[in-house]
Amino acid sequence: MSDAAQRDHAPAIVRHVDDIEWETIRWPGETGKMLFHPRPERPTEPNAGLLRLAPGAWHPLHKHDFAQVWYVLEGEFEVAGKVWGPGTMIWHADPHYEDELRTTSGGLILIVQYPGPTTGGRPIYDKRFNMAERKAVAEERTDM
Known part of the structure; x- marks a missing residue:
């Protein structure tokens, strides 16, 4: 690779899931390990990582302006x-809406949330994926 290409293009950033602690997420029964997430120095970094859902976990119908992919593991x-x-x-x-989700078994989902190519909406990490304490669902913004 040329020096110009190395100068003009960023290298890969590598993280391992075992190096990240599980964090409280806003929906009942969900915890997450976001290996990547937006931050001031990298505002277009996606939320990317794992969601662990306990048996009985759920989230209500709600909407987002960013895009995302889920893969059930x-x-x-x-x-x-x-x-x-x-x-x-x-x-x-x-933009999209997420239908209500429920699980009786619990499980694990790989998620990648990224800036919306048409809306420009960006995924939110702070106070969504790293909550000190979960609020009641009725207090969460769902806008539906």
Whole structure:
């Protein structure tokens, strides 16, 4: 690779899931390990990592201006009246709404949230994926 290409292009950033602690997420029964997330020095970095959902975990119908991809690694999840299991990939365009999600088994989902190509909406990390204490669902903004 030329010196100019190395100067003008960023190298890969590598993180391992075991180096990140589980954090409290805003929805009941969910914790997460976001290996990447937006920060002032890298505002377009995606939220990317794992969501662990306990048996009985759920989130309500809500909306976002960013885009995202989910990949079910473990467990079964009911979304919009249909049950999805390991190997299922779900893409949410921008803007999008997320149907209510419920799980009786619990499970693990790989998620990548990224700036919306059409809306410019950016994923939010702070006070969503790293909460000191979860609020009641009724206090969360769902705008639906």
